[in-house]
Amino acid sequence: MAGLDTKIASLRLEEQEATAKSAASSFGLTFVNLVGYPIVEEVLETISQEEATTYNVVAYLKSGDTLHVATHLPPTDTLRRFLILLARKIGLTIRLKYCSTLSFTYVLNVYMKYHDEKKVQATQESVKHGDEFIVTIKSIADITDQINKVSTSRLIDLLFAGGVLIDASDIHIEPTQEGARVRYRVDGILQDIGVLNLKQYHAVADRIKFLAKLKLDVAGAPQDGRFEMAIAGHTIDVRTSSLPASYGEDLVMRILIQDAHFLALEELNINPASLALIKDAIDQPHGMVINTGPTGSGKTTTLYAILSALNKPEVKVITIEDPVEYRLPGINQIQVNTDAGLTFAATLRSTLRQDPDIIMVGEIRDKETAQIALQAALTGHLVLSTLHANSAPAAIPRLLEMGIEPYLLAGSINLIIAQRLVRKVCSVCKGADKACKQCGGSGFKGRIPVMETLKPTELFNELIGRKATIDEFERKARELGMQSMLEDGLTKVAAGLTTKEEVERVSKDIETDSVAEEKGSA
Numbered sequence: 001m002a003g004l005d006t007k008i009a010s011l012r013l014e015e016q017e018a019t020a021k022s023a024a025s026s027f028g029l030t031f032v033n034l035v036g037y038p039i040v041e042e043v044l045e046t047i048s049q050e051e052a053t054t055y056n057v058v059a060y061l062k063s064g065d066t067l068h069v070a071t072h073l074p075p076t077d078t079l080r081r082f083l084i085l086l087a088r089k090i091g092l093t094i095r096l097k098y099c100s101t102l103s104f105t106y107v108l109n110v111y112m113k114y115h116d117e118k119k120v121q122a123t124q125e126s127v128k129h130g131d132e133f134i135v136t137i138k139s140i141a142d143i144t145d146q147i148n149k150v151s152t153s154r155l156i157d158l159l160f161a162g163g164v165l166i167d168a169s170d171i172h173i174e175p176t177q178e179g180a181r182v183r184y185r186v187d188g189i190l191q192d193i194g195v196l197n198l199k200q201y202h203a204v205a206d207r208i209k210f211l212a213k214l215k216l217d218v219a220g221a222p223q224d225g226r227f228e229m230a231i232a233g234h235t236i237d238v239r240t241s242s243l244p245a246s247y248g249e250d251l252v253m254r255i256l257i258q259d260a261h262f263l264a265l266e267e268l269n270i271n272p273a274s275l276a277l278i279k280d281a282i283d284q285p286h287g288m289v290i291n292t293g294p295t296g297s298g299k300t301t302t303l304y305a306i307l308s309a310l311n312k313p314e315v316k317v318i319t320i321e322d323p324v325e326y327r328l329p330g331i332n333q334i335q336v337n338t339d340a341g342l343t344f345a346a347t348l349r350s351t352l353r354q355d356p357d358i359i360m361v362g363e364i365r366d367k368e369t370a371q372i373a374l375q376a377a378l379t380g381h382l383v384l385s386t387l388h389a390n391s392a393p394a395a396i397p398r399l400l401e402m403g404i405e406p407y408l409l410a411g412s413i414n415l416i417i418a419q420r421l422v423r424k425v426c427s428v429c430k431g432a433d434k435a436c437k438q439c440g441g442s443g444f445k446g447r448i449p450v451m452e453t454l455k456p457t458e459l460f461n462e463l464i465g466r467k468a469t470i471d472e473f474e475r476k477a478r479e480l481g482m483q484s485m486l487e488d489g490l491t492k493v494a495a496g497l498t499t500k501e502e503v504e505r506v507s508k509d510i511e512t513d514s515v516a517e518e519k520g521s522a
Helices: 002-027 049-055 077-090 101-136 140-146 152-165 198-211 272-282 299-310 344-354 367-378 395-401 458-465 470-479 485-494 500-506 513-521
Strands: 057-063 066-071 093-098 168-175 179-186 189-197 223-231 234-245 248-257 287-292 317-321 332-335 358-361 382-387 413-425 444-454
Touching: 002 093, 002 101, 049 057, 049 077, 049 101, 057 077, 057 101, 066 077, 066 101, 077 093, 101 152, 140 152, 140 189, 152 168, 152 179, 152 189, 152 198, 152 223, 152 234, 152 248, 168 198, 179 198, 189 198, 198 223, 198 234, 198 248, 272 287, 272 299, 272 413, 272 444, 287 299, 287 367, 299 317, 299 358, 299 382, 299 413, 317 344, 332 344, 344 358, 344 367, 358 367, 367 382, 382 395, 395 413, 395 458, 395 470, 413 485, 413 500, 444 485, 444 500, 458 470, 485 500
Parallel strands: 066 093, 287 382, 287 413, 317 332, 317 358, 358 382
Antiparallel strands: 057 066, 168 179, 168 248, 179 189, 223 234, 234 248, 413 444
16 A cells, blocks of 8 residues: 555655646756755755745756756746846856756755754864853953954854953954954943954854844844854853944844853842732732833843743733743743734733743833733733833823823732842952952852832822822832832942942933932932
């Protein structure tokens, strides 16, 4: 029976090829059977996989100054224009032929084969080089020292291994007239790492763009992409952004360590009063917890710590993120894709049909998302989200400004958190040793939050109902005993965890007039 099935399948394949051969003749093209055809990678990549699927054409043979390509669909004007431009670009004559859909699918699988082989090879090389750098890199000075000693091909490994080993969150490569400056953002502060010459810069920029699947021939427009790599004993997700600058492309790479250990709430150095309020808020069966602050203020870290505490077998947790920064086992994480119609609002609406107990909405950006999230909080779901607001009390008027009806706010919010990050004094040198290997002489290692937490009670309902000003919400919060971020920061200064200068640095945009007056009279 198996032999009969095989024979039938073979006859069907022959029939498909015969049909394609007949179609080729009607189009005035030569027929070619590509199943099993030995295609060289260099020839295959003449047309990228994205272009192959867009224009339905693949390259399979280079003979002298002629590139042979094949399509499995009737030739269109769009395809012919693409081939004319391709011929100009590569300087070869292009000869178009016709193949079956089966042949075309075979070639697409060849793309995947080569890409998989490259991925394995790149991973193996990265792991090898990363292991070597684990031994040699102990500080920023070590990275600076090696930049002009390693080969151009190994610069990528050095830069990313260095970033991982000294806990950098971002790598900046900024072109100059002579080359490029490399900087790491460490504990929120940019630090110079070294200078690349022009040859190194172009080699590194091209490699990063290739890995991130950015268009190599586009330098005059912003591009975004991502890639994964194994380096220095870790798997990292690299979010890449390129931006045209005066002397080339400015590249910024955000480093996300996929196997990073998430700190528990108790390990985040949250002040005891705020920690108690957070635990009480997330222990409720429904309601919303909002975390506010600018980009880079640690909101995601706090929310992930909360999610880790809530992640139990008996509850269903769904997150909607843009992007999904870290993978959490046992939690359903959804990536927003605006181009495909997966906005925060649309995805949240669909998520509610999945019977979740807990939902995290990465960010409330518009009225529709806010309305759906607040309604979910009122109807039996625990909702976590972030919002751009300057302080905890300012979150309520911010939502009112979006057009949210007061009745949706009254009683739906369990807690509002506002936070900033300050650098933590180095636990080894206490900030007193410029030669300290632990902190690289900066005096700081790691960051901790300064935080304020507001539990809106019924006393806020009157302010909500008449859409009071931010100042009125701020005063009411102070009357009810809310400790401000500035006060939390000064408490941490007194405990030796950070410095007054650090607190002043991050408090510039949060210090209200009333707090400033209290500080001045203290």
